Amino acid sequence: MAAYFGLVPWVVFLPVIGLLLNLLFGRRLGEKGIGLIASLAAGLAFVVSVVLALGLGYNPQPVTIHRADWLVVGSLNVAWNFRVDTLSVTMMLVVSGVGTLIHIYATGYMHSDVCHNGDPGRYRRFFVFFNLFIVAMMILVSADNYLMLFVGWEGVGLCSYLLIGFWFEKGQEGLGNARAAKKAFVVNRIGDFGVLVALFFIFWAFGSFNFTDVFSKAAAVSQALPAVTLAITLFLLLGVAGKSAQLPLYVWLPDAMAGPTPVSALIHAATMVTAGVYLIARSSPLFNMMPAAGQIVAWVGALTAFFAATIAVGQSDIKKVLAYSTISQLGFMVAAVGMGAYVAGMFHLVTHAFFKSLLFLSAGSVILGMERADEGQHGEASGHTVQETDPQDMRNMGGLQSRMPLTFWVYLAGALALSGIAPLAGFFSKDEILAAAGHTPAIFVLLILAAFLTAFYMGRQIFMVFFGKPRSQPAAQASESPAIITGPLVVLAILSVVGGVLNLPGLAWLEQWLSHTVQDVLPGEFTWPVALGSLTVGLLGLVVAWLVYGRRSLGSPASPDPLELSLNGLFRAVEHKWWVDEAYHAIFVRRYEQLTHFLSQPVDLGVIDGAANGLARLSRGLAQAWSRLENGFVRTYALAIAIGLVLILGYLVLR
Amino acid sequence: MLSSQELVFFSVALVVIATAVAMLLSRNAVHSVLFLVLNFASVAALYMILGAPFIALAQVTVYAGAIMILFLFVVMLLGAERLSGKEPLRGQRLMAGVVFVALLVEAGVMVMLQSRGGLGSLTPPTGSFANPAEIGMALFTSYSLPFELTSVLLVVAAVGAIVLTHREKKEH
Amino acid sequence: MVPVSYYLALSVILFSLGVMGVLLRRNAIVIFMSLELMFNAANLVFVAFASYYQALSGQIFVFFVMTVAAAEVAVGLALMVAIFRSKKSIDVDQMSSMKG
Numbered sequence: 001m002a003a004y005f006g007l008v009p010w011v012v013f014l015p016v017i018g019l020l021l022n023l024l025f026g027r028r029l030g031e032k033g034i035g036l037i038a039s040l041a042a043g044l045a046f047v048v049s050v051v052l053a054l055g056l057g058y059n060p061q062p063v064t065i066h067r068a069d070w071l072v073v074g075s076l077n078v079a080w081n082f083r084v085d086t087l088s089v090t091m092m093l094v095v096s097g098v099g100t101l102i103h104i105y106a107t108g109y110m111h112s113d114v115c116h117n118g119d120p121g122r123y124r125r126f127f128v129f130f131n132l133f134i135v136a137m138m139i140l141v142s143a144d145n146y147l148m149l150f151v152g153w154e155g156v157g158l159c160s161y162l163l164i165g166f167w168f169e170k171g172q173e174g175l176g177n178a179r180a181a182k183k184a185f186v187v188n189r190i191g192d193f194g195v196l197v198a199l200f201f202i203f204w205a206f207g208s209f210n211f212t213d214v215f216s217k218a219a220a221v222s223q224a225l226p227a228v229t230l231a232i233t234l235f236l237l238l239g240v241a242g243k244s245a246q247l248p249l250y251v252w253l254p255d256a257m258a259g260p261t262p263v264s265a266l267i268h269a270a271t272m273v274t275a276g277v278y279l280i281a282r283s284s285p286l287f288n289m290m291p292a293a294g295q296i297v298a299w300v301g302a303l304t305a306f307f308a309a310t311i312a313v314g315q316s317d318i319k320k321v322l323a324y325s326t327i328s329q330l331g332f333m334v335a336a337v338g339m340g341a342y343v344a345g346m347f348h349l350v351t352h353a354f355f356k357s358l359l360f361l362s363a364g365s366v367i368l369g370m371e372r373a374d375e376g377q378h379g380e381a382s383g384h385t386v387q388e389t390d391p392q393d394m395r396n397m398g399g400l401q402s403r404m405p406l407t408f409w410v411y412l413a414g415a416l417a418l419s420g421i422a423p424l425a426g427f428f429s430k431d432e433i434l435a436a437a438g439h440t441p442a443i444f445v446l447l448i449l450a451a452f453l454t455a456f457y458m459g460r461q462i463f464m465v466f467f468g469k470p471r472s473q474p475a476a477q478a479s480e481s482p483a484i485i486t487g488p489l490v491v492l493a494i495l496s497v498v499g500g501v502l503n504l505p506g507l508a509w510l511e512q513w514l515s516h517t518v519q520d521v522l523p524g525e526f527t528w529p530v531a532l533g534s535l536t537v538g539l540l541g542l543v544v545a546w547l548v549y550g551r552r553s554l555g556s557p558a559s560p561d562p563l564e565l566s567l568n569g570l571f572r573a574v575e576h577k578w579w580v581d582e583a584y585h586a587i588f589v590r591r592y593e594q595l596t597h598f599l600s601q602p603v604d605l606g607v608i609d610g611a612a613n614g615l616a617r618l619s620r621g622l623a624q625a626w627s628r629l630e631n632g633f634v635r636t637y638a639l640a641i642a643i644g645l646v647l648i649l650g651y652l653v654l655r
Numbered sequence: 656m657l658s659s660q661e662l663v664f665f666s667v668a669l670v671v672i673a674t675a676v677a678m679l680l681s682r683n684a685v686h687s688v689l690f691l692v693l694n695f696a697s698v699a700a701l702y703m704i705l706g707a708p709f710i711a712l713a714q715v716t717v718y719a720g721a722i723m724i725l726f727l728f729v730v731m732l733l734g735a736e737r738l739s740g741k742e743p744l745r746g747q748r749l750m751a752g753v754v755f756v757a758l759l760v761e762a763g764v765m766v767m768l769q770s771r772g773g774l775g776s777l778t779p780p781t782g783s784f785a786n787p788a789e790i791g792m793a794l795f796t797s798y799s800l801p802f803e804l805t806s807v808l809l810v811v812a813a814v815g816a817i818v819l820t821h822r823e824k825k826e827h
Numbered sequence: 828m829v830p831v832s833y834y835l836a837l838s839v840i841l842f843s844l845g846v847m848g849v850l851l852r853r854n855a856i857v858i859f860m861s862l863e864l865m866f867n868a869a870n871l872v873f874v875a876f877a878s879y880y881q882a883l884s885g886q887i888f889v890f891f892v893m894t895v896a897a898a899e900v901a902v903g904l905a906l907m908v909a910i911f912r913s914k915k916s917i918d919v920d921q922m923s924s925m926k927g
Contacts, residue, residue, distance in 0.1 A: 630925075630926060631923065632923030634922065635747060635919060636744060639751065639850055642754045642846055645846075646758060649761040650761055661829055671841065672841070675864060679851070684854055688860065691863065695867065698870075701871065705874050707878065713890065714893070717894075725900060729907060730856055733856070743920055747850065751847055751851050758839070759840070759843055762836075762839035762843075766835050766836055775830065775831070776830045777834075777878055778878075784878075784883075785883060793887055798887055805891055808895065809897070811898075820905050820909055
């Protein structure tokens with residue numbers, strides 16, 4: 001079995017081959033071919049991951065497969081190695097497994113997009129970028145040193161940019177999507193700056209980027225250079241805040257919903273945003289040495305979880321609710337790893353990948369249903385923003401349970417899992433996090449409140465979308481999506497329901513699996529009070545949601561949200577996302593724009609161009625002045641010669 | 656009291672300078688030519704004093720005799736017009752004066768330095784020094800190459816002069 | 828016993844007068860004549876030193892200078908004649924069409 005570890009480079013190379021095939025031959029292959037190759041590439045990568053997992057099952061020690069020497073400069077030796085251990089293989093399984101399902105879904109979803117908007121070239125571009133993302137993510141999780149991890153980190157950031165701005169000509173004023181992509185990239189950059197500084201410190205303190213080298217010296221270095229180790233962990237936290245959308249760098253994720261729904265599902269729910277959690281879990285030896293840093297991480301996570309959950313309550317776009325929900329759940333994960341409960345965090349990462357991608361994909365199915373109805377009514381293709389009715393606005397939906405039954409049932413499964421209702425997957429993972437938080441009451445309270453709000457807004461969403469009477473024409477005429485879309489939904493729904501078995505209390509399979517790689521794994525605690533408490537809170541949230549949204553009809557799309565009537569000001573605050581984007585714009589963005597205007601106008605045009613033009617004018621002036629010496633009179637020239645003669649003689653005399 | 660040689664030198668030098676100045680100042684071009692002839696004659700006298708008889712006579716024959724006659728011919732040919740006394744170029748007279756004074760001063764300083772350095776006096780000429788026989792020997796033995804080249808140069812100059820002033824028959 | 832430096836001084840004066848002539852006179856022929864004056868000044872120095880060092884080569888050189896001067900005058904005056912034909916004047920200030 002050990003020999004099969006050599007297959008690990010294929011998790012990277014299979015998607016590379018997929019994207020190259022699509023890039024070069026996509027036009028000839030047609031839609032079906034492109035989709036097949038892309039999904040096959042992801043699927044085969046999943047198969048390889050399974051093989052690796054089985055191999056590790058027999059012998060769970062970490063293995064490093066060397067691929068190539070990359071940087072050999074002086075004392076720096078960074079190679080491209082693949083690390084096969086339980087933590088990285090877990091991530092590989094999630095990325096390739098969920099990724100394959102989403103690829104299959106996307107072949108159907110993007111087909112509708114092409115029918116809707118024309119331009120078949122888009123289809124090929126989408127799957128090339130999608131496979132590229134898998135490549136980058138695999139590089140990230142299979143790296144055996146921090147620099148290689150950073151390569152993958154940057155790669156996923158790039159793919160996120162490319163895919164968010166996929167419909168680059170759409171959006172507000174024709175620029176909105178491009179702006180959202182730019183915002184994601186820039187905010188991520190701030191996080192990347194944090195990771196870079198941390199990398200510099202790591203090299204300076206440890207002399208190497210390799211995980212094994214760094215972690216073996218972790219104890220010694222943190223004793224000798226505590227300030228540096230603290231700086232490393234805090235700067236890594238900055239990177240995590242950027243990539244995993246924590247406070248204060250979460251603002252890009254809701255805007256990222258401008259991308260196609262499969263992108264939101266894969267990148268912004270299941271994989272890229274979890275890279276931050278993976279990074280902290282991987283750096284567990286460093287964080288274990290610095291309890292203070294761990295505390296800060298836990299607080300950032302908990303605050304994010306609560307804050308984002310409040311905003312999710314006030315959103316009326318179906319994808320925005322899920323976006324803020326993702327930020328909130330990432331807060332749970334980050335809080336968990338901050339508190340040292342690495343297994344709980346990874347467990348929630350896996351289950352969240354299942355049900356959040358399920359929710360996103362089902363939301364996509366709902367949106368497709370609404371668009372189909374709209375299109376059928378108007379009989380012409382219209383873009384995603386130029387609709388008579390916004391297909392993503394929940395106020396336009398209603399009563400879709402009868403019209404799209406399969407979508408309803410899988411959505412319900414995902415929502416219940418997210419709300420933490422037993423015995424679905426989310427219950428077990430969320431419960432483990434809450435139990436670990438029991439040591440810090442304040443964090444526990446924040447997380448419990450966030451759990452309540454989670455159940456509440458998911459209930460709100462279910463009632464607004466699927467129950468009641470249809471509030472617009474497309475909702476009244478929506479139809480179920482084809483099998484290629486609902487197929488992956490069913491698989492993910494099953495995983496959401498039974499996923500809890502990964503780490504059932506008592507059996508603790510994931511815990512044992514990860515303990516071979518992650519140091520100091522706290523044993524998972526399962527206390528009945530906490531379990532019952534979280535279950536109660538979840539049910540309570542759903543009940544309150546039914547009370548507010550389910551009992552009475554919600555009227556027309558224009559009528560105000562029932563919650564607004566009772567919590568007027570508070571509701572408006574969460575509806576406007578607590579005006580954080582506006583605050584950032586006023587404080588940072590406007591100053592920056594003023595600076596760029598200043599630099600472009602007076603400085604670039606005035607000084608630099610002025611210097612260049614001035615130089616030209618100077619030389620022309622000089623030339624014109626000089627040419628006046630040639631006046632054509634021989635005697636002037638003779639005088640010049642005579643003066644020269646006098647000067648030379650004078651020099652000789654004076655010498 | 657000046658020695659006889661110094662006396663002779665000074666009087667001839669005076670003539671040289673006077674004729675030179677007169678040549679520069681006279682408005683009439685023909686007068687200028689004639690003053691220059693006188694100048695060349697007095698310089699020939701100086702050459703005699705310096706013990707270079709052949710050169711002195713060559714000066715009179717070639718310079719004063721041939722070259723200046725050529726000048727006279729051209730002056731007659733082109734009309735010795737009187738150009739106005741006004742100087743059209745600004746500052747030319749001033750600058751020329753400055754250059755003149757500067758040259759004199761510099762050269763004077765150099766001569767002073769040299770004479771203090773150790774240049775002595777000239778000995779009176781001996782008979783056998785630069786007689787034509789000696790010069791002829793030197794010309795045809797050690798300096799035969801420059802001699803031949805110079806003759807070629809003269810032929811070229813003569814041909815060039817003819818070419819430059821040649822008029823195409825049909826242009827008339 | 829005339830010191831050599833006297834001859835040098837005389838030569839310098841003649842040379843400077845020649846330079847003045849070139850700079851100040853506008854008649855092209857007079858400029859040529861000033862040029863001859865300068866040649867003479869140089870010849871004087873050659874002969875003076877030939878006598879001082881009792882070296883014949885000084886006088887030989889003067890011989891060649893004279894010959895070349897003759898050739899130069901021939902060509903130069905031919906040029907003057909050619910120019911006069913087109914410009915109808917021997918004022919060098921009129922020959923300033925190469926300005927700029």
